Amino acid sequence: MGETWGSLGSTLATFMFVFAMFKQHIPRQAWYFLEKHCHKLVSLLNPYLEIAFYEFSSNNFLRNKAYSEIQSYLSGREETSLHASRFKADDYEEVSDEYKGVRVWWVLGKKVPRTPVVYFYPGSYDERHYTLTFHKRYRELITGEYVNQVLEEGKAIAVRNRQRKLYKNVPCQAWYEKKWSHVYFEHPATFDTLAMASKKKEAIKKDLIKFTEGKEYYAKIGKAWKRGYLLFGPPGTGKSTMIAAMANCLNYDVYDLELTSVENNNELRSLLVDISSKSIIVIEDIYCSLDLSGKRKENEEEEEVKEEKNSKKSNVTLSGLLNCIDGLWSTCGGERIIVFTTNHVDKLDPALIRRGRMDKHIEMPYCCFEAFKVLAKNYLEIESHELFHEIGSLLGETDITPADVAENLMPKSDEDDAGTCLKNLIEALKAAKEKAKKNAGEEAELKAEEANGSIAKGNASN
Numbered sequence: 506m507g508e509t510w511g512s513l514g515s516t517l518a519t520f521m522f523v524f525a526m527f528k529q530h531i532p533r534q535a536w537y538f539l540e541k542h543c544h545k546l547v548s549l550l551n552p553y554l555e556i557a558f559y560e561f562s563s564n565n566f567l568r569n570k571a572y573s574e575i576q577s578y579l580s581g582r583e584e585t586s587l588h589a590s591r592f593k594a595d596d597y598e599e600v601s602d603e604y605k606g607v608r609v610w611w612v613l614g615k616k617v618p619r620t621p622v623v624y625f626y627p628g629s630y631d632e633r634h635y636t637l638t639f640h641k642r643y644r645e646l647i648t649g650e651y652v653n654q655v656l657e658e659g660k661a662i663a664v665r666n667r668q669r670k671l672y673k674n675v676p677c678q679a680w681y682e683k684k685w686s687h688v689y690f691e692h693p694a695t696f697d698t699l700a701m702a703s704k705k706k707e708a709i710k711k712d713l714i715k716f717t718e719g720k721e722y723y724a725k726i727g728k729a730w731k732r733g734y735l736l737f738g739p740p741g742t743g744k745s746t747m748i749a750a751m752a753n754c755l756n757y758d759v760y761d762l763e764l765t766s767v768e769n770n771n772e773l774r775s776l777l778v779d780i781s782s783k784s785i786i787v788i789e790d791i792y793c794s795l796d797l798s799g800k801r802k803e804n805e806e807e808e809e810v811k812e813e814k815n816s817k818k819s820n821v822t823l824s825g826l827l828n829c830i831d832g833l834w835s836t837c838g839g840e841r842i843i844v845f846t847t848n849h850v851d852k853l854d855p856a857l858i859r860r861g862r863m864d865k866h867i868e869m870p871y872c873c874f875e876a877f878k879v880l881a882k883n884y885l886e887i888e889s890h891e892l893f894h895e896i897g898s899l900l901g902e903t904d905i906t907p908a909d910v911a912e913n914l915m916p917k918s919d920e921d922d923a924g925t926c927l928k929n930l931i932e933a934l935k936a937a938k939e940k941a942k943k944n945a946g947e948e949a950e951l952k953a954e955e956a957n958g959s960i961a962k963g964n965a966s967n
């Protein structure tokens with residue numbers, strides 16, 4: 506067999522040599538004709554077939570799922586099989602596999618395959634791709650059963666090994682550059698450690714779980730499988746902590762979308778379609794990210810003119826954002842949660858936060874007694890104390906954020922015990938109460954002065 510191939514190889518080489526000599530005398534049309542038929546000849550003689558699976562689809566929007574699944578499958582095989590050679594990226598090393606007694610070979614590469622290729626996904630030749638080689642005789646078995654099994658198994662392995670990630674968008678110069686960079690998401694916040702009234706917390710948890718289980722339901726009612734949450738409240742009330750708790754509860758990735766570094770609506774759209782399912786898309790401080798206080802622009806042209814004027818700054822418009830939240834593009838991916846946070850809920854455009862876009866509005870309030878008890882348990886590992894009563898009544902009289910309570914409860918040295926920390930908190934609460942009283946007094950004085958001024962003005966004009 507080897508000899509046959511060897512002699513065939515040298516015959517072809519001689520043919521190619523002679524062919525190259527006469528090449529210059531052959532007219533262009535004839536050259537193309539010969540080239541075409543030579544390829545046919547080679548593919549006819551080669552008993553092996555190759556299939557390429559490209560990393561990116563030609564429209565450059567999505568990473569091919571098949572590519573990722575094959576990657577997971579092969580890395581899974583590497584872990585389970587003692588004999589499997591290492592499968593390094595870009596090294597063209599071959600890994601063999603067997604299915605129902607049929608041998609196949611996988612290679613990861615960037616170059617043009619030498620033999621005829623069936624493109625499962627369109628892509629340019631220098632992209633990364635896996636090439637699967639097998640004997641033509643088993644074409645149906647391999648392209649059907651085997652490939653399906655690889656993809657299924659790869660998907661299962663990926664879910665099992667999933668280490669969650671925190672993504673942030675990065676400005677990119679060229680289409681092939683990655684739009685999102687990531688680190689591993691390791692925030693320790695959970696719903697157990699979140700300081701909040703337990704009834705409210707349970708309701709949010711149930712809402713989230715119901716959402717994750719709702720694939721069929723969403724399909725039945727004809728709604729995209731996504732849910733919007735608006736978290737609003739003063740700084741330090743736990744909005745970001747809540748997002749971390751949500752991600753940990755659902756085992757989702759987090760995409761932290763910084764709108765100010767998104768150049769325009771088009772870029773926002775392509776960022777969005779690049780987000781995988783089972784993820785939380787977060788836009789923090791939505792009020793500060795964009796000028797969303799004004800009315801929704803009725804005239805798209807107006808926005809385009811504005812876009813041209815400040816081509817350097819972010820030109821994401823309110824309508825662009827709205828389109829991404831619940832326009833047709835928003836349905837790419839599925840099983841996604843969108844969370845907006847803000848300290849200024851009253852200043853947001855109602856279009857942005859209407860139900861359907863932001864389905865659930867969650868107010869993150871100042872610290873109540875129940876929330877304080879969660880923090881005391883987290884920070885001091887106590888569930889009751891003689892100072893709890895006093896703290897309870899002070900919390901009822903003044904506004905303090907969970908962040909401030911937490912800071913006071915945290916022991917600052919080895920000598921600090923629970924009593925010391927609780928006393929610190931009582932001092933902080935009293936100081937906050939005094940401050941609030943003083944501010945209220947000053948405000949009342951100012952109002953009285955203003956009222957007197959307007960009366961005096963009225964008298965003078967009379």
Ligand SMILES: Nc1ncnc2c1ncn2[C@@H]1O[C@H](COP(=O)(O)OP(=O)(O)OP(=O)(O)O)[C@@H](O)[C@H]1O
Nearest residue numbers: 698699700739740741742743744745746907908911
């Ligand atoms: N409800 C809470 N439960 C537990 N910890 C909290 C809570 N709120 C605040 N904290 C603590 O205070 C810190 C600040 O909270 P966080 O960043 O979540 O506030 P925020 O509402 O996002 O504030 P900002 O509006 O400034 O972004 C957190 O690291 C956490 O330790």
Ligand SMILES: [Mg+2]
Nearest residue numbers: 744745789846
């Ligand atoms: Mg925050």
